Amino acid sequence: MPNQYLSRRVAGLKPSGIRKFFDIAATMKDVISLGIGEPDFTTPEPILQAGIRSLQRGETHYTSNYGIIELRRALAFHLEKHYGVRYNPDNEIIITVGGSEALNLAAIALLNPGDEVLIPSPCFVSYQAGVILAGGVAVEAPCRMENNFDIDPDQLRAAITPRTKAILIGFPNNPTGAVASRENLLEVAKMAEEHDLIVISDEIYDRLVYGVKHVCFPAIPGAHDRTLLLGGFSKDYAMTGWRIGYAAGPEHLIKGLLRVHQYMVMSAPTMSQAAALEALLKGEPHVQQMVAEYDRRRNLIVSGLNQIGLPTFEPRGAFYAFPKVDVTGLDDETFCNRLLEEEHVAIVPGNSFGLGGEGFARCSYATGYDQLEEALERIERFVGKI
Template sequence: MTVKQTSRLSKAVESIQPSGIRRFFDMASTMDDVVSLGVGEPDFSTPWNVCEASIASLERGHTSYTANAGLPELRREIANYMDDRFNAPYDSETEVLVTVGASEALDAATRAIVDPGDEVIIVEPTFVSYAPVVTLAGGVPVPLAVQKEDEFKLTPEALEAAITTRTKAVMICFPNNPTGAVMTESELQKIASVIERHDLLVLSDEIYAELTYDGEHTAFSNLSKMRERTVIISGFSKAFAMTGWRLGFVCGPEDIVGAMLKIHQYAMMCAPTPAQHGALEALRNGRETLERMIESYQQRRNFIVQSFRELGLDCHQPGGAFYAFPNVASSGLNGEAFAEKLLLEEQVAVVPGNVFGGGGEAHVRCSYATSLESIKVAIDRMDRLMQKI
């Protein structure tokens, strides 16, 4: 006699929770006059020259599949970009893969290296998809919370303590979403030494690399003895204001990128052709526009951090990305209660820090990838809430 399964769904899918960010977005969507500091995407439109390049590719009839790994000329341009900007050279034919956003790159990289039962250390607070992609790959996500006292940076001592005999890899994100934390080359090299000693791999999400305001970004693969251990995940969404284009890329060792290509072939075939032509233009002629956006983000960062401090909210100075991560404990509320009260009473949407994992419970994430005028309105409303509570 056949025993019927209790569920038609996989245990892995059932075990993961929907994104905690979405609950507040869904609430906000039903309300009027909401000012949102919750969206993690630029308020700038994609530069017009990028749009024109994509349109021109359509007019020329470039509407078929590209090579699975992406347009050869785009992969060459990505390799040139990584070398010129971050001193991280890659072979465009064997070590670069164009993906459907950095999210697909993260998923494919995880599936390429993780076997069932492998542990992957996830440095938190961090982007909400990391733990679920490890679970879906059959791995075991191991959260490692960093602290505000350390400026939300990973310390070698904390990493060492989290490693076990089953640890396969470490996922990091600097500049960080949601904290905006950055790490210097010397600080990262101390992490690299632990990685080497324990023979681990690194999945380094560097999607915010260009949005580094204090000092220069260091590609993790450019650290001593890290090139063959590191998969760099990046893309065009944040720096070039191309979120909806869904175009990312990965650079890494030939064997890992080759394994990812197999996954990508069966899951996606290739990234969208018009988007690839747009990305080619962004890399070739997008520097001036990018620098103007960075200057604007930095002005907004300075204003929002100072404003939070004047409200009595302790806020660490983010060195990159476009998020501030104030501590709201002085309000007497935790991050989730504060975010809900702020939305319902003052129509300002922020994201509670606990959805990004350990270390974020007393915080909220506030994106300054929105206009300075909207930020000022949000601060005024937040001030009203603080006066009430």
């Protein structure tokens, strides 16, 4: 059947480049996948048990639309403790179905048709889609390897128009692993103030940083009152399947998100809220263990890729390496397709993540050390054949 019944918004969306690779990889034996953006760890045991206990207590009902107050309180405490940002748990935090829902709520709650959202890219594939589905226009401002894939304030400033409503930033970054410098974040805050923009800051990888301190955007002077902070438990606590995240911001904005959330999902999964509470209360040692292991793998893959001759910037956050693959003479799409076909290693072409991603590829190191070693051998063999 042709697509005539689908809305133009949906019919016009590009299918995710990541999905395409998984579909091909799923048909092959012995594939090593560095394609997926999720922790290979199972959720730490105490967190698992808290979810199970919640179910056993019969907590199988809806919760408050905002989410359980214990979780909101713990989150407010956590954000203040780590970053010095303050939110009132009563009305400035909403618990969502993953960071994904938080992103969509923000877009729907903020955007009128045709409103523009500036997005430093390459970025998480759902940013552009979330904006488009909400009727907005995604305007990308590319980040460059020469600048450590940090935000380029000049590019952003140059892209501001009278239709610009918001800036959507995501650091530590998927797919580059970049963290944003405090200096550039200050510039973003200034720009937002000058042009009366809202900043949506997706900080879902906030705890996964290596040798640097995460700068929480609303902690930047002047930023708090015009920022929606998005976060979640999927990455930091290895909880992707629980579908639990949050948004925090000034009451008047959170009220808008709540209105959408009430009609769309009512409340985040109840057992997942109990598990997320445990993650905040008891998860720290587990986070530290996972970060130490990611760091070991990060060192392996970054030096391995560089040695193979694929220039790779040193990522300081998340769990991705982003080598420049077009130095081989192949574009990113061809490189990844052939690597998958010839050596059965799945990585994702950089162009899937928007402008600035072309010529690169995303390799997730949220996979076992041995697998990474084997993948590097195969990549080396492949590059040798080109």
